[in-house]
Amino acid sequence: MNNENTSEQTQQPDDIEELTIARAGGTGKGSRPRTSGVFGRFGKGRAGRDRSGRGETARKPFPGWLYAVLFLVFDAVGVAALEIGVSQTSARVQLSNNMNVTGWGFVTKMWTDLNFVAVLNLILAGVIYLILLMLFNRFWIATPVFLALAIIVAVIEYFKISIRYEAILPSDLSFLGSNTGNLMSFMPSGAHVTVLIAIGVFAVFVALCVALNRIDGRHGRLFRGTDAKSRSFNAVARLLLILVPGLFFGLYAMQVGTVGSWAKNFSSAMGDKPSMWDSVYDAQRNGPLVAFVRQLNPKVMEEPEEYSEETMQEVLARYTQAAEEINETRSANMTDSTVVYILSESFSDPERVPGLKVNKDSMPNIREIKANTTSGLMLSSGYGGGTANLEYMGLTGLSMANFDSSLTSPYQQLVPTQHWTPTINQMWGAPANSLGFHPYESSMYSRATNYEKFGFSHFYTLTGDDQIKYQDTIDDSPYVSDEATYKSALEKIAENDGDQFIQIITMQNHMPYHNWYADNEFTAESTDPSQPLDEDEQESIETYQKGASITDEATQEFLDQLDELDKPVTVVFYGDHLPGIYSTASEDENNSLALHLTDYFIWSNKASGTQGNDIDNDEYSSPNYFVAQAAEHMDAKVSPYLAFLTLMHEKISAMEPPVVNSIQGWDRIPEGQNIYLDADGNPMAESDFDEETQQLLEDYRLIQYDITAGAGYLEDTDFMTLPR
Template identity: 75%
Template structure:
């Protein structure tokens, strides 16, 4: 018994010795590292990695998703803060804070989180490693944010889908677009990313799963995992793709989702739009705008027939005309918010605020212009005037051609191009060049210079009147005169004024204009102040415009001016309450005038009582007795049948959602509305041809481009 006990004791000691030896060996192995030495001395307790539970991955997914959205928002916000702007307020934390607005909650921040999250989920499934996919997402967000910052700093314009075309065509010159101090921004971005990487590495060390989301242990499980991953790539990808393709189409589920979540397009200013609605939401809205329905008979053969039809019409028209449009300098003056206050229903004023322009209209081609806007939409009227195309032909999803259409067009014919070399096309606008992406678009239109407050070509005269924040019309006209006088060539000048832009807050001293209601309900205090301030500004414009024409009269070269108000100011809240006032609140004043050196001074053409800006170039040619291209011949015939045309209109300040249903507004030569169903066969043919022409130029295959359709004889 004693021997057996002794044997067991010996075996026990032997086992203990082996265990002790193993521990000592491990300790010796660990002692080769600093951590091992510390643990051997009892300083640090080893932290064993544990597999992260699924719920923790979910929490981290949301946090890093929000981080990516925040990085994108910081990119546009910092870029905007580096530029002093006049047009838009800074959004700042309101991008998130407006979710908690009790009166009008807005969840566009969550829409951005949803869209980024969809991409994030697809990345996770592709890599199947949380700690690889997440750095890729954050890196992409930082790169995009830096690009946004650079572009906004240089051009005060957010990244647009059309910029992808630039990457294809001119990617090698990207370094030339770096602003001053770009290296500091890049270093800061790298530092931020390094911090994120440190966090990811630490979390990866703590996670025994090493971020692996699917861990099949046998062939059957691995096959099921592969199918699940594939579905979780395809489904988010399909959602994102369908959203991108449909969010710009009125009536689509994607447009409905964006609207419900609080997307409020602010497309006059791409930077403000990106800040207000999030860079990704603002970008996606412009990826695939629906321009217009493809005409059922659109083809190269059909367009050849259209060309032949209006080549013959041009020949007939030109047989009796003697001059050329480009033998004169032509100046388009878009006068901001200019209209006759005395025509506003239910309003009485103490005196006439436009007596001199009223007299000018009596002695030259003039009338009323049907505007698609009320209180806004300037760039759309401007676009129609420069192209001869009509917003009435576009799908209601296309709210702003300057943002949604022009940047991506391969061919953009505009009337200034008839004057030949770009040096003969000059634009002037005493405000920010970035508004409506004008700086980019005017370059594409073929203008050699576009003079604004923010450059790169800075307008020479910038005087304001009393307390007004806007450059006066007199100063804008003086800058225009200098451009006319210093050129020996005939030119096309596009002038967009700002003096009468809203708001209107008692800017002018010694204002003796008054307004009152004739409906029995007094005007509100704010409405009355706005109207009376606007009247004073209108009277100042009246004087400045007449003085401008007097100075043009003294210049010894033929000059023709096309002057028009783009829309009524959105200040007539009493009149706008009555839906029957819609048409009256969309009629502004226009005239076509020629100086003494022109053979067409005092000319008054027939059928000018009503018009819309798409017809101005054809009317100017008729006023000047100038020969026309097939395109201008078409516009001439179209205007004879339909005096004015615009999309459906409403008597409220219009945002960036057009009326999705309802007939376009067509007026006859007396200003009476026309029903499309009542058009005669010739008018129907002209309207069908208009849609074919407009589709080919904007969304088709440009069959007209090399046909001479736009070429003057």
């Protein structure tokens, strides 16, 4: 025998599998040294006798290409399990039910729409799978673990959607810590059936893996070493195959939420189209893994250069003094009244749309109300979408204009992880004094969890424990009417002798608009005969006009009923954005500002003593200023924060991020200068601001950063506290 063969025979294999393969023909005269690793010379050993000596032929190890094929197959199975978990159907009205994004649609859009988001999910899941393979170094162990993780997550997705109509969010990671027991809140009735099915499916895959392991002469071992040198090489290779994919996944997760990053560009190029108004639809459309990772690390704001505890103390002192000066001329306390915020879905005046001629006024009552109280036009960041962002600004006094463009939806990307979430309803004290009403899914924009975090004791919707009392619709419309929503709120206001903060978000005028109403007397046409409205646009506009008219009448009736109450009530009413139906007008970029102006008013009942008040500088506003304007309208004293917003509004009447004429998506607003309007509604350039305005804007960014992304230096101060 030659020395090489003798040397190989004397080596000690590192496990029984090596021993079996060695005795089965891996040594002996003429044999070659084995190559270690998954891409080595698989299947080249000669047949021989196994350890029992019974003459059975040793099974050949699977070749490298077969492992690669099986990797792709099981990776696809894992992604499919996740997609099945979020793709259950719902009998509820869905805003996006006109698109086939689930099931085969998730895959087939690769060749119908050239959308490869399914491949992106395969890549991300494959990275996790590869890391598990390298950790275990056993294909037939890592594979069941990977599939178990996918199936478990899919089952939790299924349960959570069944109970809350909400996909798994990054904030749910808290359940893995001290809140693990709360996972039971995701368990619907009959959950044992789903669990048993999942266990059965997993058992099938485990049996398959066990069978393939027996067939595979290598028993799934990916890296083998018969001496110290080869073991060291394998250890380094495995480490690299953990670190490199792990680094890719980590960097992707860290940067995919940042506009302009390689990860965001890569994700968009693969077909990721964020749809964060509905976490379930987002997960169905883009894959649960992509949708989840995208929200892990959004960029909130750049840290202001001067940000520090010392700087924030200076800000506190500056606006504490301003509040004292303002309060010298004010006599009332805001929280001695009930304040009602009404976000009226898509409410705006069709007569202001450029190039549109209508036959009849859709809002005669609200027009009259506006003429006799504080009112004007509100600059909206959205067109045809973005409701929750306007809602967020109204409830917090913060502005989307200050956030990084990567932050597209604070309700999903920011609020769930905030440790401090000051909102204006908290000025009314205990949660029992804050009530919310929204006649739709409580999970939309994650409102159910966010409103609880904001300090609302009840959030009445169509789902969950707090269901809104009145749910009447009109004719063929699928949405609850404004009249029914107002009626539900009015009962809660009237039955409480104390003062409250009431938040109402209507749904009656939500898109789409499909000739819902009987006896619709409204008509619309283009002012340019050479550019007539197409049939769909005309139908949508005329249906919307009728809906706006119904809102107009219901709102007047609601105010009349509030006027009869023997307690002070002030209402802040505003439309969140225009409906995205004006396709002819939106083709002209010069119409951008006109398509982002809605109507608002601040009204008080007779018992308030401030009915008919009409404050200065009310022609233009944005929702972040409403609370300061309401305080002025009510002659109410202010906190340092409200004093700041009051001074800010005197210098900049309205502010929003850059606006576009297309229905708002969630890659947010393109780069460009924020929109700032003066008291006459004229755009202002930041470069032209005087020193006082520049200081206010800098302070606004400092305040917003401290609240949302900073250290919270203002939290334990009186910055948000109203005087008594």
